[in-house]
Amino acid sequence: MKPxxxxxxxxCxxxxxxxYDGGHKHDRYITDxxxxxxxxxxxxxxxxxxLPIPREAMRLVGDIENPSLLTSRSNKDYTEQMQQFCARRVEELEKENLxxxxxxKxxxxxxxxxxKVYQNSGQPPLKRGRGLFASAMVERFPQLPMEEEGRLHDPLIRENFLEHVFSYRRWRDFLEDQPDYKKLITFHTRQKLLIMAHSPQHYLLLGKLVASGKKHSKEQLLQDYEIKYMDALSNFSSIKKHTNVMQHIMGYFKDRITPDEKQELLELIWNYKDALVPLMVPLTLINHYVRKYNIAYLQKQVYLTPHPAELMLRNHV
Ligand code: SF4
Incomplete structure (x- = not known):
């Protein structure tokens, strides 16, 4: 079955x-x-x-914000051809629901x-540019999670990017299910701890937005929520933020778990804070207590299972 x-x-x-040389850059993590x-x-x-395969290699030249796309040796200018393609392709991709x-990279x-953007002045190239198609994508889909394959080998960047992708999918599923104010409250309630793990500021902002939701039209409310929700997820989570969320979670256990269980969990959270164990370790115990003590609010929190465990995104220190 297709995912x-x-x-x-x-x-490539x-x-x-x-x-350009007829080769590829197969990335096995992506495909496999x-x-x-x-x-x-x-x-x-x-x-x-x-453009054909093979072809002359290209490079960006000129203004860092608005560079030209030229072939490296013969300086043939493909900027306009590429820009026309980009305008057409981003429209097609709109229908793909990426x-x-x-x-x-x-x-x-x-x-x-x-x-790299090469300078007409002959100065060394500035490493601050963006490919023309990538620029068109960022402009057309400002909320879409985007990354480069090289950076995905960093476990923290990988975890954040994929969490962002799954979150975007959850939001789109929500939008497709005849959303209304009541459903937005349910959606937001389930995402609360995940949002807190990425941005405590957005946790407050989104809470206020939902609480005052009836003052806005439904369209405006959903639009504002999407922008803030995706902004929240674009902030990287960190050891400090996860520790804060887990301490918050402990508040839901305090009258239920035994002193020994509390001590055991606290030790694992401290070990995580000291980068001795991965996030998965205290979260496994938290999930166990959530099931054991049947804590309804936490059972619904996306934070505890935001993506398939097989991806092992929370197993790094
Ligand atoms: S244009 Fe992009 S997709 Fe095509 S070969 Fe170059 S890097 Fe790969």
Whole structure:
């Protein structure tokens, strides 16, 4: 059965031989691990805008905010051709209902962060640019979780990106289910601890927004909620934030667990805080107590199971 969550991926990362030299940059983590959970929508801007394989390598040149896309040796300008393609392709991708995008790093078309922009002055290139297709995607889909494949090898970045993707999917599922004010309260209640783990400020902001929800039209409320919710998830969680959430969770146990159980859990939370054990360790015990003591509010919290355990996103120290 095909996984239902769609994410866009730079085509060469899937092993497709679309690079300028006829090669690919197959990333096995993407295809072999993420492929079990996501349906990929491949995009190769250079080939899809009409360039051949093989072709001359390209680079960005000029203004860092508005660079030109030129071939590296012959300086042929493909900026307009690429921009026309980008305008068309982002419209098509709107219909795909993507929940995220993984870009190939360093590419003048697909790179998301720190792409080299060569200077007409002959000064060394500035590593602050963005590929033209990646720019068009950021502009068209400002809430869409996006990352580069190289950065996904960092376990913290990987955890945050994928948590963001699954959260976006939950939001889209909510929108497709005839949302109303009551359903928004239910949705928000379930996400509360996850939001707190990413941004305590957004936890307060979203709480206030939902509490005053009846003062807004439904459309305005949902639009504001989406922007703030996705902003919240774009903040990285951290040991400090997770520790804060777990201490908050302990408040729900305090009259139920025995002194020994409390001590055991506290020790695991401190071990996590000291980076001696991964987040998974105290959370496993928390999940055990949630089941054992049947704590309804916590049973519904997405924070305790925000993504498939098999992805092992919370197993790093
Ligand atoms: S980096 Fe982007 S443009 Fe280059 S081959 Fe890969 S998908 Fe195509």
């Amino acid at each position: 239902e969550i769609k994410i866009g991926v730079s085509s 990362l899937l092993g497709n031989p679309v690079r 691990t993420l492929g079990k959970y996501f349906q990929f929508v491949p995009v190769c801007p250079e080939v899809e805008c009409g 929940c995220g995008f993984i870009f190939k 360093d590419s003048p078309s697909s790179g998301l962060f720190r792409v």
